[in-house]
Amino acid sequence: MxxxxxxxxxxxxxxxxxxxxxxxxxxxxxxxxxxxxxxxxxxxxxxxxxxxxxxxxxxxxxxxxxxxxxxxxxxxxxxxxxxxxxxxxxxxxxxxxxxxxxxxxxxxxxxxxxxxxxxxxxxxxxxxxxxxxxxxxxxxxxxxxxxxxxxxxxxxxxxxxxxxxxxxxxxxxxxxxxxxxxxxxxxxxxxxxxxxxxxxxDWPGAVLAIGGLGALIWGLTAAPDLGWTHPGVIGGLIGGVVLLAGFLWAEAKGPHPMMPLGLFRSSVFSGINLLTLLLYFALSGAMFFLPFELIRVHGWSATGAGSAMLPFAAVMGLFSGAAGRLADRFGAKLSLSVGPVLAGTGLILLALMPPDAGYVAGPLAGMTVMAVGMTLAVGPLTAAVMGAVREGHTGVASGVNNAVARIAGLLAVALLGVLLSAVFVSGLGSGVDAPDARAQLGAVMAGEGRVPDGAVAAFHRAFQWVMLACAVCAGLAGVIGLLTAPARIQEHGVQKAV
Known part of the structure; x- marks a missing residue:
């Protein structure tokens, strides 16, 4: 610092x-x-x-x-x-x-x-x-x-x-x-x-990171339209993996690595970053697909869909300080195991919303429970990451964790988009070929003209699967928190009890 x-x-x-x-x-x-x-x-x-x-x-x-x-x-x-x-x-x-x-x-x-x-x-x-x-x-x-x-x-x-x-x-x-x-x-x-x-x-690292992530995400995003056997999709996926392997090599050998791999020798640092990847994967996926569900399936206005996000921001804003004090008193392990599990519970509630649910029976409960879980986890997560490294490396450690959270969102939108498309196409039945099914998915998401009721119902089922996948990731994050989060927070190289 x-x-x-x-x-x-x-x-x-x-x-x-x-x-x-x-x-x-x-x-x-x-x-x-x-x-x-x-x-x-x-x-x-x-x-x-x-x-x-x-x-x-x-x-x-x-x-x-x-x-x-x-x-x-x-x-x-x-x-x-x-x-x-x-x-x-x-x-x-x-x-x-x-x-x-x-x-x-x-x-x-x-x-x-x-x-x-x-x-x-x-x-x-x-x-x-x-x-x-x-x-x-x-x-x-x-x-x-x-x-x-x-x-x-x-x-x-x-x-x-x-x-x-x-x-x-x-x-x-x-x-x-x-x-x-x-x-x-x-x-x-x-x-x-x-x-x-x-x-x-670390310009080589930056170029390899952008190229590798871009190729990988392009392959995942294009696959539902072009097919997994399309040469471009295969090339994108393989090229992305190769470039990301090159990124890891550059970080290990380069003179000024932006992500020093030595930090990952700490089991706490590695575990908390894996927790971050899973938890922010779940959060980003939910926040991306929820507005489409509320607007296109529930028939809400965009303003109404925006109001559904209020409980999350309000809980995070009002109670983050209290969550930090709770972690100080009872330890990071409790917050980093219970918090993600609560977030996953909120995601399950969102998955169970019926298409005709109002605000209270719909997103309010799920968003509030998810917000409580995220509030419990976010502050202790940052403190645990920074406490897992030596003094002088806290800024880099915090930056790596921030980058992991952003990349989690990138992966969530791509991978969950694949899941959404697969479940949607399956829900339409065998009588609809894949290109027509993808066109109907686009029509549902964009609200273009009249779409068959079956397509709206298929989108709702696909959304439910996406939310359940997010819930599983959040639950796994809680397990990782239980296994790897420290019972003590280390500051400036000195262990202190919490």
Whole structure:
């Protein structure tokens, strides 16, 4: 963690915190609002199921692959500079997204947004670390996280309302005044800082990570349309595996690895990152597919679907502090085993929603239980990851865990999309060939014209299978937490009881 500036006044620190919150709000609002708007985007741009997945995955791909190198770039070239570059890039790519006439151009814009987010997100956290001394960082990070929870509550409602009453493109236009305000505040209030000992960046690792993940996800996403035996699908899957193997080789041999493999010698670090992968896989899958279920099967408006996300953001925002104190008192193992299991229980409740369920009998119970489980797990998860490594490696450890969470979302949308398509096609019966079935799936998800009742029922069954798969992953995460989470949290190389 960076040394704090010793000569900053309280007012200066507050303005620096404001700048980081404003910059991070670009990603908080955009990400949460877009999920509810995806059905409308798919309809307006004539996008099929695979394109709808890529609108989400293009962003997660570049963000997950580059977030580690983004943090290292800030240390070397200046944290304020890299943060501002990320903000400006995010704003410019938001303009491209707002103007995109086709799904393909929107996907390209979303990929550029991911690059901007990979620069500004670690940049915001690094600026907080460089501004506030050790005894003030907890409150500063808490304020930053609380603002994220607030924007998380507002985002789905904004996205839903704009989809229903205006134009989903305004989701991207909102970013522009926020970005301008961020740049003005940062230039006036934020001093530059860097790590004078920082060395080179892991560009080979970044290229291999993007190439490997991109090829693998492309193969998984294209397979339902082209077939698993299509040369392009086979090539994508094999090429992705080969490139990811090359990434691991580069991290083992490179002089400046962005993901030092030595960290994984710790069973706690490895176990908690596997827990993160499974838990965020479950969460991301649920959040991606739930709006389609509520809007296309239950007949809700996009605004109504956005309101279904409120319990999750409210519980996370209001009770994260209490969950942290609970883990301090009873230990991380309890929170990291019970929390994921509770999240899985909430996912089962979402799977059991009947198509005619109202708000209370529908998403309220499932989202609330899932939110309680995630709230119990998230804080102790971060603390356990950072406590599993030596002092001086906590920033890298936290960054790796953040990247794992992003990649989990990327994998969730692709793999669960395969499951959704397979169950949907099977539900239509043998009388419908695969291309027609995929066309009907696209029509259901986009809400295009009249679709057969059987297709809507098949989508509901497919959604149930997706939620159950998410629940299984969350339950497995709880088992891993029970087996690997520490009973003691290690800080700065010293074991302390909890």
């Amino acid at each position: 960076a040394e704090a500036h010793p000569d900053l006044s309280k007012a200066q620190k507050r303005w620096i915190l404001v700048a980081t919150v404003l910059g991070s709000s670009l990603t908080f609002i955009d990400g949460s609002a877009l999920g509810v708007a995806l059905p409308a985007i798919q309809r307006d741009l004539g996008a099929g199921p695979a394109a709808a997945q890529w609108i989400s995955n293009a962003y997660l791909l570049t963000l997950g692959a580059l977030v580690l190198i983004g943090g290292a770039a800030g240390d070397r070239f200046g944290r304020r500079r890299v943060f501002l570059i990320g903000v400006v890039l995010f704003a410019l790519s938001s303009i491209a997204c707002g103007l995109a006439p086709t799904a393909q151009l929107l996907i390209a814009g979303r990929a550029a947004q991911g690059i901007g987010a990979a620069l500004l997100t670690p940049g915001a956290l690094a600026l907080i670390g460089a501004t506030f001394p050790q005894d003030e960082r907890g409150a500063a990070f808490g304020a930053w996280a609380g603002a994220g929870a607030l924007f998380g509550m507002v985002g789905p409602l904004v996205g839903g309302w704009l989809s229903d009453h205006a134009d989903w493109r305004f989701i991207f236009w909102i970013n522009l005044p926020l970005a301008v305000l961020t740049v003005v505040v940062a230039l006036k209030a934020v001093p530059e800082s860097r790590d004078e000992s920082a060395t080179g960046l």
